[in-house]
Amino acid sequence: MYRTKVAGIGYYVPEKVVTNHDLAKVMDTTDEWVQERTGIVERRYGKKHKETTTSMAARAAEVAIERAGIAKEDVDFIIFATLSPDYYFPGCGVLLQRELGITNKEAGALDIRNQCSGFVYGLSVADQFIRTGMYRNILLVGAEMHSMGLDFSTRGRNVTVIFGDGAGAMVLQPTEEEGKGVLATCLHSDGTYAEKLAFINPGAHGGYHDKYQEEMPDYGYSDAEYGEMFINQHMVETGQIFPHMEGQFVFKMAVQKFPEVILETLAKAGLKKEDIDMLIPHQANLRISQFVQRRMGLRDDQIWNNIQKFGNTTAASVPIALCEAVEAGAVKEGDVVCLAAFGSGFTWAGAVIRW
């Protein structure tokens, strides 16, 4: 059986830099608060009307494809992880295929909706397809255009200050090289707390899940016809069309699940925490990453953090951070690289790669 190797990796972040001071001009927040609680100094926002989740993904994918030394037409499967798709449907996978000009009708496209763990989930899916010989050039991307769907009033400040836009991509191929490639992946989920970090409107729930929420929002359904239950004026006026997060609850779960899944994935690969050369955590919050670093006993040069300049880019954060680490020479041939992510769902996942 084959193993899966990373044949090429790339990332793209938009040009526009938005600092904490910029956000403080439109909402009640401060640079000091954001840096102290999250480590974030600035983030990037895509250009309105000019960039989308798909277009940013295409820029990252072009770099990954070039570095893999293949032609776009060689891509036989696309896996696209995002929570901020261009359209509600169809998903970004087919839009990326079109954007890249891949006319190969044999190629398949799959969209993954696993928020912060989406890229690591996608890597595991790709790994299964490659190991069995089903595909030879899988393009895996994680991309987000959060800036288009955030609440820029003070009401949304706890969520809005965290997120940034960007994209990361990998080309994955089979290898028979001894010991190289993806050694193990672990995937987990627990839907108990689905609403603790969620973007529930627009949606077809019609208030069905209200029993799982401590404070039931008023969706304004009373006079609504069926068509208005997906999205209506009341939701728009009351700000119920933005993401919602119970930050402290999510934080507590994250600091528990990150170390758990890292150790579990290492064990599955027959390794220990002492074997980690580089940990790439999902960039949720610098405080979470620092906690995980201490728990794993890692030096500063064994963990990659870039949330300070890009914020939390959800599905894009792991490939952007890994690509930066590779470009900086911090990940070398033969290194044990551990990827880990936790987020909305809750879903969490780990992967161990011998580079």
Ligand code: UT7
């Ligand atoms: O990537 C997916 C997974 N997501 C995460 O892992 C995020 C995990 N959670 C977090 O990172 C943190 O909980 C946050 C950074 C989101 C929030 O930090 P916190 O220390 O947990 O703050 P808090 O939500 O408990 O709020 C503390 C206070 C509140 O004011 P009061 O009630 O004490 O008067 C908030 O209203 O801070 C206030 N606050 C803000 N103040 C200034 C919340 N957001 C802001 C803000 N600027 N942006």
